[in-house]
Amino acid sequence: MAKIKENKQASTEEKIKEAARKVFTQKGYAATRTRDIAEEAGLNLALLNYYFRSKEKLFEMIMKEKMQQLFGVMTHLLNDKATTLDQKVEQIVSNYIDMLMQNPDLPLFVLSEIRNNTGMFRQLQVGKLIRNSHFVKQLKERQPGLQPLHFIVSMLGMVVFPFVSKPVFQSLEVLSEDSFAEMMKQRKVLVPKWMKAMLKVK
Amino acid sequence: MAKIKENKQASTEEKIKEAARKVFTQKGYAATRTRDIAEEAGLNLALLNYYFRSKEKLFEMIMKEKMQQLFGVMTHLLNDKATTLDQKVEQIVSNYIDMLMQNPDLPLFVLSEIRNNTGMFRQLQVGKLIRNSHFVKQLKERQPGLQPLHFIVSMLGMVVFPFVSKPVFQSLEVLSEDSFAEMMKQRKVLVPKWMKAMLKVK
DNA sequence: TCTTAATTTAATCATTTGATTAAAATATTT
DNA sequence: AAATATTTTAATCAAATGATTAAATTAAGA
Structure with missing residues (x-):
């Protein structure tokens, strides 16, 4: 044999x-x-x-990989007891931008596919992980009046939305490939500053 | 006859x-x-x-409609000489959220389709319209150090990203349909405040 | 009511596409 | 090198899918 x-x-x-x-x-x-x-x-x-065995099996394997890639960046940082809230934001933003620069199609891919197959995420325990995270605890202390989800969606939106909308802004000729890279580099510094400022509001 | x-x-x-x-x-x-x-x-x-005549022709017609819908909300507001920067932000955010609550699938649809067909936007003169807008002029006065695109992407990200990511957060069971509607209602107030705070940073 | 044009349908075509099969080629072990 | 298992390929199948056609139906005008 x-x-x-x-x-x-x-x-x-x-x-x-x-x-x-x-x-x-x-x-x-x-x-x-x-x-x-x-x-x-x-x-x-x-x-x-x-x-x-089939297109679908191959797809499922890739999809699992990609979801792992998309959430893995964040999950362990959320529960790091050693870092402050501001440090967590800095790390999450920086890691996400680095990873997405290497995988610019990743967010739109996952977001598009999940719309047709909501069940795909059920298995992941990311939801519970977020709700019970040290990060959310710190957020509630810092700004009891603000729903954590507002903050998380805003933070991720600031990081992810540029990748999702890049083709639009490039088509509109307000953004070149080079200036996109430069922009995302600047955002590593800007977004954490902005998030801090947002937490002080009201 | x-x-x-x-x-x-x-x-x-x-x-x-x-x-x-x-x-x-x-x-x-x-x-x-x-x-x-x-x-x-x-x-x-x-x-x-x-x-x-064909699936493609029908699609093109719908796509034109949808792009018009997506940009139409914003374009005339950008050049309103009578409003302040802060007022423009308030109006754009509010109008977008209202429109997207009625058309929640719109952003992901347009963003997904454009990735395979970048040419689709070329015809639109929205790019020039944005660059030369009163809104951008006001932004440059208020914060000369900040690239207008950073601000625009952030503002739209805060409004659009929740709709794009809604299926994910719902799958993760951190968001129900009702609480999404409530969240977006709150965001009409929060996002303009946040954008004001961001403009003061640094 | 009868004629004519517009509208709708059922049946069918040609192509695309996911998947299979059986044979050929390649590599491994003895 | 021979035998055996693995890997690769060309050919083909069946179902799905965009599109067409010719006939049937419906509506409008004279």
Whole structure:
């Protein structure tokens, strides 16, 4: 019996997954053809169904990865007992921007796909994790009058929305690729300052 | 020759358009089947190709409508010489939230579709309109150190991102439908205050 | 009421697309 | 090198899907 060639198998399997990541995140599930993925990977179509049972199975695997990527940035920072609220904000903002600069299609991909499949997130325990987090506790102390969700949505919006809306502003010719990178670099400093100022309001 | 029955024609055509609006904005172009639209409209499939030449033509019509809807809220307010900067922010935020409460799927729809078709916005002269706006002029006076785009992206992010991310937060069970409506009502007041505070930073 | 034009439908086509299969090629073990 | 298992491919299938067509139905005007 021939041993499974771990190297080559991993390489081929990884080629498919990498191609799937690229095509799925760029075009979304419905607009993606399994043939697109095969071509992107430089492989024949049948291989996708040999390695993965179906388009859907392949998609689910990529989706899990991407959701992990999207939430992983934040989850452990939220419960760091050693940092102040302001430090947490700085770290979350900075980490998110770094990660999203490497994965600019990630937010729109996840946000688009979840709209058709709300159940996808159920398994994740991120909701509970957020509600019970040290971060939320600190927020309530600092500004008892403000619902934590308002603050979280605003913070994430300031970080994520630029990536989601980038194609629009580029089409409107008010934003180039270079100036986008520069803008996001500035936002690492600006957003934490702004969030501090917002917490002082009223 | 029978006169065209304006009433019935308009009614049927409008039924198709209304169904197309609903299905396209909910599921996106690629995931939408022309049969879905026909069924939603309570009509036979062939009628879609009788009234509109193709799925794509029908989509383009809806898309133009939706882009108009998305930008129309803002464009005239930007150049109102009679209002202060703070008043403009209040009005834009308030109008956007009202409009989006009626069309919650609108932002994700437009943002998703433009990623595959950047050319779609080229025709719109919104970019120039923004750059030359009274609003931008007022921003530069108030805070010469801050790029107007930073401010605009933040303001729109605070308003639009909640709608885009609503399915995520609902899945995470940190947000119900009712509390979302309440949250957006509060945001009409909060966001302008926050934007004022942000302009004072540094 | 009869004729004519507009409207609607059922049936069908051609293409796309996800998936399978059987054979060929490649690699591994002995 | 021979035998065996794994990997890859070309060819093909069945279902889904956008679109068309020709016939049936409905409405309007004379």
